[in-house]
Amino acid sequence: MSTTVQVACPACGGINRLPEARLGERPNCGRCHQPLFTGQPIAADADTFERHVGRGDLPVLVDFWAPWCGPCRMMAPAFDAAARTLSPDVRLLKVNTEEQQALAARYAIRSIPTLILFENGREKARSSGAMNESQLVHWVRSQG
Incomplete structure (x- = not known):
């Protein structure tokens, strides 16, 4: 019997239930028909964060960053590349701490x-x- 997982759509936010074995088959959202996995990090506000972290079954790696932060800007291309490598097994989100101060405070x-x-x-x-x-890919995989 196949295990099903809940996956939030990066386009419309709809929650999709699909067999875990289909994650690598490039599934589309049942509501908006957009790809569930794009190989790109998702810019997250509080609602998006909750859908992916709180309601989705996939592990989620979140980068808390700010536009004025030099190391954050330096790491952005590596985070983008890690999204391509880790997808569809791990969802990657980016939270701008300047725009989402309550979320940044919630996670100290x-x-x-x-x-x-x-x-x-x-x-x-x-x-x-x-x-x-x-380093990103190794760190995430070593947590498993």
């Missing part, structure tokens, strides 16, 4: 960039400071 973000890996809606691991793509 004191320095940026800060990466938090969530699993089943709970924080599993945290790391502060910039990483390159291979």
Whole structure:
């Protein structure tokens, strides 16, 4: 019997239930018909964050960053590349701490960039400071 997982659509936010075995088959959203996995990080506000972290079944790696932060800007291309490498097994979100101050406060973000890996809606691991793509991918996979 196949295990089903809930996956939030990056385009419309709809929650999709699909067999775990189909994650790698490039499934589309049942509501808006857009791809569920784009290989790109998703810019997240509080609602988007809740849909992916709180309601989705996939592990979620969140980059808490700010536009004025040099290390954050330096790490952005590596985070984009890690999204392509880790998709569809891990969803990657970017939270701009300047725009989402309540969310940053909720998770006690004191320095940026800060990466938090969530699993089943709970924080599993945290790391502060910039990483390159291979370090990001290794860090996420080593948490499994």
